[in-house]
Amino acid sequence: MFTKVQTLPIAALAGLLLSGCAGASDAYPSLGIRDAERISGEFTPAEPETPAPAPVASPQDIAAILAQANELNRKFVSEQSQARQIIGSASGAGLESTAYARALVALASLTSLRGQTAIALSNLDELRAEAGTTFAPDADIRAAQAEVAMLVAEQTTAIDSLAATLPSPTKSDR
Numbered sequence: 001m002f003t004k005v006q007t008l009p010i011a012a013l014a015g016l017l018l019s020g021c022a023g024a025s026d027a028y029p030s031l032g033i034r035d036a037e038r039i040s041g042e043f044t045p046a047e048p049e050t051p052a053p054a055p056v057a058s059p060q061d062i063a064a065i066l067a068q069a070n071e072l073n074r075k076f077v078s079e080q081s082q083a084r085q086i087i088g089s090a091s092g093a094g095l096e097s098t099a100y101a102r103a104l105v106a107l108a109s110l111t112s113l114r115g116q117t118a119i120a121l122s123n124l125d126e127l128r129a130e131a132g133t134t135f136a137p138d139a140d141i142r143a144a145q146a147e148v149a150m151l152v153a154e155q156t157t158a159i160d161s162l163a164a165t166l167p168s169p170t171k172s173d174r
Contacts, residue, residue: 053136057127062144069120069148076113076155080162083110087162095167103166107159114155121148 083106090103124145131138 053134055140056130056134056136056138057141059140062124062127062140065120065123066144066147069117069151072113072117072120073151073155076110076117076158079106079109079113080158083107083162087165091165091167093167100167107163107166110155110159110162114152114159117148117155118152121145121152124148 083103086099086106087103090097090099093099124141128138128141128145130136131141
């Protein structure tokens with residue numbers, strides 16, 4: 001068995017051997033930071049070249065959607081005058097009459113044209129949403145959107161006005 005007394009001479013001998021390795025510090029290079037390793041000066045990163053986002057639709061695409069909406073509006077206005085006459089002739093007719101049925105069909109035709117015009121507005125809404133998410137310019141889209149929205153609003157007002165002149169079903173007619 002080893003005792004403390006026997007391990008003491010071994011530890012002392014190891015200490016003497018290791019102390020011999022620690023000679024003069026001038027003989028070995030320093031582990032400190034050298035001048036070449038020091039950071040000096042200023043670092044200014046270059047501005048990243050970010051290209052301007054491309055438009056989501058060409059001016060021709062927007063003009064085509066606007067032209068489609070205007071053409072649908074021309075059809076609407078043309079059919080509106082006919083529908084006004086047809087609905088006017090149904091004003092005294094009963095709900096089961098052919099005149100009333102023709103008036104409902106005329107009103108439905110106008111509603112269909114308004115729906116098609118609203119699809120053009122929806123296409124512009126989609127383009128504007130895409131432009132908003134890509135930070136693309138959208139001034140021309142907004143202008144076309146406002147114009148088509150105005151057409152849809154005018155068509156809605158006209159339909160509501162014509163629908164108000166139709167005879168409404170009453171309890172006695174049922």
